[in-house]
Amino acid sequence: MDIRAQLSGDVAALTEAIIACESVSGDEKTLADAVESALAGLSGLSLHRDGDTIIARTDTGAGQRVILAGHLDTVPLPTTAGSRGTVPPRWEREQGGDVLYGRGATDMKGGVAVQLKLADDVAAHLEAGGSLDRDITWVFYDHEEVEASKSGLGRVLSSVPGLLAGDFAVLLEPTHGVVEGGCNGTCRFEVSIPGVAAHSGRAWMGENAIHGAAGLLRVLQDYAPQTIGVEGLDYREGLNAVRIHGGVAGNVIPDSTVVEINYRFAPDKTEEQAHAHVYEVLSGAGITRDQVRITDSSAAARPGLEHPAAKAFISAVGGEPMPKYGWTDVARFSARGVPAVNFGPGDPLLAHTDDEHVSADALRACHEALHRWLLGDVL
Amino acid sequence: MDIRAQLSGDVAALTEAIIACESVSGDEKTLADAVESALAGLSGLSLHRDGDTIIARTDTGAGQRVILAGHLDTVPLPTTAGSRGTVPPRWEREQGGDVLYGRGATDMKGGVAVQLKLADDVAAHLEAGGSLDRDITWVFYDHEEVEASKSGLGRVLSSVPGLLAGDFAVLLEPTHGVVEGGCNGTCRFEVSIPGVAAHSGRAWMGENAIHGAAGLLRVLQDYAPQTIGVEGLDYREGLNAVRIHGGVAGNVIPDSTVVEINYRFAPDKTEEQAHAHVYEVLSGAGITRDQVRITDSSAAARPGLEHPAAKAFISAVGGEPMPKYGWTDVARFSARGVPAVNFGPGDPLLAHTDDEHVSADALRACHEALHRWLLGDVL
Numbered sequence: 001m002d003i004r005a006q007l008s009g010d011v012a013a014l015t016e017a018i019i020a021c022e023s024v025s026g027d028e029k030t031l032a033d034a035v036e037s038a039l040a041g042l043s044g045l046s047l048h049r050d051g052d053t054i055i056a057r058t059d060t061g062a063g064q065r066v067i068l069a070g071h072l073d074t075v076p077l078p079t080t081a082g083s084r085g086t087v088p089p090r091w092e093r094e095q096g097g098d099v100l101y102g103r104g105a106t107d108m109k110g111g112v113a114v115q116l117k118l119a120d121d122v123a124a125h126l127e128a129g130g131s132l133d134r135d136i137t138w139v140f141y142d143h144e145e146v147e148a149s150k151s152g153l154g155r156v157l158s159s160v161p162g163l164l165a166g167d168f169a170v171l172l173e174p175t176h177g178v179v180e181g182g183c184n185g186t187c188r189f190e191v192s193i194p195g196v197a198a199h200s201g202r203a204w205m206g207e208n209a210i211h212g213a214a215g216l217l218r219v220l221q222d223y224a225p226q227t228i229g230v231e232g233l234d235y236r237e238g239l240n241a242v243r244i245h246g247g248v249a250g251n252v253i254p255d256s257t258v259v260e261i262n263y264r265f266a267p268d269k270t271e272e273q274a275h276a277h278v279y280e281v282l283s284g285a286g287i288t289r290d291q292v293r294i295t296d297s298s299a300a301a302r303p304g305l306e307h308p309a310a311k312a313f314i315s316a317v318g319g320e321p322m323p324k325y326g327w328t329d330v331a332r333f334s335a336r337g338v339p340a341v342n343f344g345p346g347d348p349l350l351a352h353t354d355d356e357h358v359s360a361d362a363l364r365a366c367h368e369a370l371h372r373w374l375l376g377d378v379l
Numbered sequence: 380m381d382i383r384a385q386l387s388g389d390v391a392a393l394t395e396a397i398i399a400c401e402s403v404s405g406d407e408k409t410l411a412d413a414v415e416s417a418l419a420g421l422s423g424l425s426l427h428r429d430g431d432t433i434i435a436r437t438d439t440g441a442g443q444r445v446i447l448a449g450h451l452d453t454v455p456l457p458t459t460a461g462s463r464g465t466v467p468p469r470w471e472r473e474q475g476g477d478v479l480y481g482r483g484a485t486d487m488k489g490g491v492a493v494q495l496k497l498a499d500d501v502a503a504h505l506e507a508g509g510s511l512d513r514d515i516t517w518v519f520y521d522h523e524e525v526e527a528s529k530s531g532l533g534r535v536l537s538s539v540p541g542l543l544a545g546d547f548a549v550l551l552e553p554t555h556g557v558v559e560g561g562c563n564g565t566c567r568f569e570v571s572i573p574g575v576a577a578h579s580g581r582a583w584m585g586e587n588a589i590h591g592a593a594g595l596l597r598v599l600q601d602y603a604p605q606t607i608g609v610e611g612l613d614y615r616e617g618l619n620a621v622r623i624h625g626g627v628a629g630n631v632i633p634d635s636t637v638v639e640i641n642y643r644f645a646p647d648k649t650e651e652q653a654h655a656h657v658y659e660v661l662s663g664a665g666i667t668r669d670q671v672r673i674t675d676s677s678a679a680a681r682p683g684l685e686h687p688a689a690k691a692f693i694s695a696v697g698g699e700p701m702p703k704y705g706w707t708d709v710a711r712f713s714a715r716g717v718p719a720v721n722f723g724p725g726d727p728l729l730a731h732t733d734d735e736h737v738s739a740d741a742l743r744a745c746h747e748a749l750h751r752w753l754l755g756d757v758l
Binding site for chain 2: 146248
């Protein structure tokens with residue numbers, strides 16, 4: 001299905017076309033090309049490309065500028081047989097309406113479809129002689145679902161910050177159609193468990209580095225994550241092993257096991273405080289500092305919903321603000337002094353699951369709310 | 380270094396040339412080509428090739444036939460920086476003589492060098508008009524260090540058993556130059572720990588399959604392996620995780636962890652009894668049958684040193700017989716009614732370690748003992 005051809009149709013059909021274009025992190029080129037091609041057909045927008053990140057901007061001379069941001073990549077396809085959250089997507093008729101299943105349905109190709117649909121709306125509005133209260137910047141970026149250092153958004157914010165200057169940003173990550181403020185921080189650690197290699201037929205000559213991970217896994221299994229209130233919103237934390245790898249052959253006592261750990265921390269902590277907490281937990285499993293390497297770290301963002309720009313947005317789209325549990329790129333905008341909130345279609349609890357999905361109603365409601373905010377009229 | 384050119388020299392230099400030709404399981408072709416080329420230069424031998432397995436035979440019409448067997452492959456190169464048991468090999472002068480370090484020095488390129496050297500001796504003996512008390516079959520085979528189903532020896536024993544018929548076999552696996560009888564059996568299991576995937580920022584929606592492996596690793600860590608006497612020899616057992624793998628991405632709660640387990644069992648047990656024991660241990664970690672898959676299984680071999688052919692060999696090479704801890708292909712020969720023993724250069728405790736090595740003296744002593752047995756004279 002052609003994304004450009006779907007731009008003038010329903011936002012739900014557009015979402016289906018975007019999901020059908022597989023774009024696991026590192027492999028965003030085909031989708032980035034399609035997005036660029038779709039935007040190139042619209043009048044009144046200037047286009048910019050940096051790797052697989054696409055930026056489109058109106059320049060009507062309005063006094064304010066707002067940013068609509070979303071990432072093009074997804075986590076890998078499910079490995080479990082029979083998973084519905086895969087590619088190609090498919091529609092199912094469920095109680096309450098039509099539901100679209102597919103990798104990225106929730107995180108966040110529905111949001112990308114809404115971004116694109118709004119670009120089509122704005123171009124038509126300008127072509128018809130309409131004006132804008134706020135100029136708009138769209139950014140569609142690569143490498144969000146991997147380590148922070150690879151982020152396309154981070155790259156452009158560093159190399160060409162002027163392209164992404166603005167007064168307020170909306171990140172269309174899934175929030176179930178409510179405004180979510182701030183976000184938890186995230187950091188990752190590689191923990192190395194050493195051993196001594198030997199032939200497995202003479203195991204007593206070696207030291208098993210996989211068995212040596214038992215204590216660490218037990219500590220992680222027993223860890224009780226906290227919930228922490230910040231500016232009236234409750235942030236839930238989490239500390240998890242996300243990958244483990246050990247052993248070289250079926251007849252060798254393993255001399256190394258590596259466990260990758262992800263800590264999601266509330267915005268009451270700095271990155272340094274978060275790292276110190278993880279070191280403390282690991283020391284309870286007998287892990288020393290020299291066994292640990294920090295591989296990724298992103299600060300949390302406080303909610304900041306008291307900012308006038310945030311207040312104006314909330315009043316336009318309605319609803320009661322909630323905390324954001326996952327780390328999102330609102331932290332990158334707020335670190336640069338641009339107030340930012342999460343607002344997008346789909347249930348964030350389904351993100352990265354084997355059957356992620358989004359309803360046609362949720363896609364249309366999000367599109368309508370943002371259309372109302374940007375263009376004032378009702379669809 | 381050219382293996383063929385080293386055939387007429389010292390067995391230690393020949394070993395060095397063989398180690399220099401890297402041959403990790405699955406990648407034996409270059410070494411098999413070199414062995415075939417070296418044997419093709421000798422008179423009085425018929426040559427056969429099946430994949431990367433090379434067979435050479437004398438056919439003098441002697442009343443008996445003995446087999447000299449060895450594998451060409453090695454386990455992967457060490458991953459630890461500074462390991463000496465790697466490729467290329469190197470000589471070190473240590474207390475007690477010259478020692479050769481390199482992957483396969485112990486297991487079992489020293490044995491392969493002795494096999495080749497004996498082929499050269501026998502060819503020269505026949506060319507000089509000598510006769511043989513026993514015809515000799517040499518077999519150099521692929522894929523010993525991986526799952527049993529890939530074994531080149533197993534393949535040829537099944538497809539062309541006549542090529543490997545014989546009255547007695549010597550397997551030149553490292554035994555420190557003493558005769559080792561029988562061998563432990565070995566079996567491998569893949570244990571799957573299930574989980575439920577979720578975004579790691581909302582870990583409470585998932586179930587962590589890596590944390591779920593904690594109990595299994597603890598049971599393996601606490602397991603006390605037995606030592607079991609069979610026909611007067613003491614066999615030490617072992618039960619170990621040899622590989623672990625779990626997780627798909629740095630921000631996803633893992634929905635699967637797979638632990639590969641290797642059980643080495645004494646020749647008092649059948650394969651079925653060994654499997655039942657492992658199932659019982661795993662059930663203590665809450666693992667059910669449907670989570671376990673047997674991926675590899677090889678029977679143990681009882682010592683069988685009372686066989687006349689075994690007794691004659693022991694009396695020719697001397698020394699006190701010992702048990703074999705590791706599984707070796709003597710089990711394949713004894714399963715086909717061919718009595719077989721292990722006898723080779725190098726310390727079996729060094730096999731697969733990061734600094735495996737063999738002394739020049741051990742290589743020469745093994746060569747001399749087998750030369751004495753086969754050709755009667757002293758080198």
